[in-house]
Amino acid sequence: MDWLQIILLSLVQGLTEFLPISSSAHLILVPVFTDWPDQGLAFDVALHLGSLAAVVLYFRQELVAMLGSWCRSVSGRGTDADARLAWWVILATIPVGVAGLALKDPIESVMRSPLVLAGGLIVFGLVLGIADWRHRGSRDEYRMSWRDALWIGMAQALALIPGTSRSGITMTAALMLGLTREAAARFSFLLSIPVIVLAGGLEALDLVEKPLAVAWGDLAAGTLLAGISAYLCIHFFLAFIRRIGMQPFVIYRLMLGVALIWLFG
Known part of the structure; x- marks a missing residue:
């Protein structure tokens, strides 16, 4: 991969993962408008790792509080607001996990055309x-x-349709349920953590089953650039929507x- 491809793909992943504009649509469109070769599964995993590191770092204080309270609730020592939020993140992740495993192959093979992307972008x-x-x-x-968490989780499953935007549909559902804009965005970002882990884990398993030569320098650069751009995106987006x-x-x-x-109709 040349440096222009690394930089562009990393920025596209980092900036669009958390904006309500569909990261999958933008990543699918990059090869449509360029003659670059496919970046490969290893690079996709690296980009997901950068996005994951960014959101974990940004919400590190909330995550530490949630994890501690969740562990106390599991051990029967009471449930507070942080523990409930942790449980709601887990609950809201179940629908997309089930749908992703059931529909992974048809979605990847049938629904990745530019016109499907256009429909998802416009409708949602x-x-x-x-x-x-x-x-x-x-x-x-x-x-x-x-119930709020479950409804948002069911909406999140729609993000498997290219062009929908995982962050966009979860924020939409949260807004309809009466959350503030900032709360809708924060919950969406917290939900991204298990989703990125699941998606990146599936890609990593595929990578293990089909080992290829790895350009470690490209992966490190992609992870770093995606992480920095994603962190800045989260920070400025929360201030912007307010x-x-x-x-x-x-x-x-x-x-x-x-x-x-x-262009494609």
């Missing part, structure tokens, strides 16, 4: 826009119920979707 972009426009939420992620909301991302999704229909 409009839903996000409506949820944000009607937003009246006042709850934070610590005041969620198990003042402006989701509408700029909705407009971007609609424009990209229409462009794809025009």
Whole structure:
């Protein structure tokens, strides 16, 4: 891989993983508009590792509190807000885990066309826009119920459709359930941790079964660049939506979707 390919793919992964604009759509489109060879499974795993490191580092204090409280709740020493949030993250991950294992092959083989991406970008972009426009939420992620977590988890399973955006659909569901924009984003980011672990783990298993020569320098650069860009994305996104909301991302999704229909329709 040349450096331009490494930098572009790393930035695309780091910036779009947490924005409600579909990272899968952008990563699928890169080879459509370039003549670059496939970056390979090992590089995909490295990019996921960078994104995972970024979100864990950013929410390190919350994660430490959640883990400690969750362990205490498992041992029967009471359940507090941090423990409940940890349980809700686990509960909301189950639907996408089950759906991902059941639908992995058809999704990868049938639903990765530019027109499917365009449909996902437009339809779920409009839903996000409506949820944000009607937003009246006042709850934070610590005041969620198990039903809220389950509904958000079921919505997250729709992110298996390319173009939907995992972060976009989970934020949409959270907004509809009455969470604030910042709470919706924070819960979505916390949900990304087990999802990235599961996705990266499946890719790592495939990599072990099909061992290939590894360019360790490329992997290290991709991990570092994806991690830095993802960390900055999380930080500035949370500040951005507090003042402006989701509408700029909705407009971007609609424009990209229409462009794809025009180019490939």
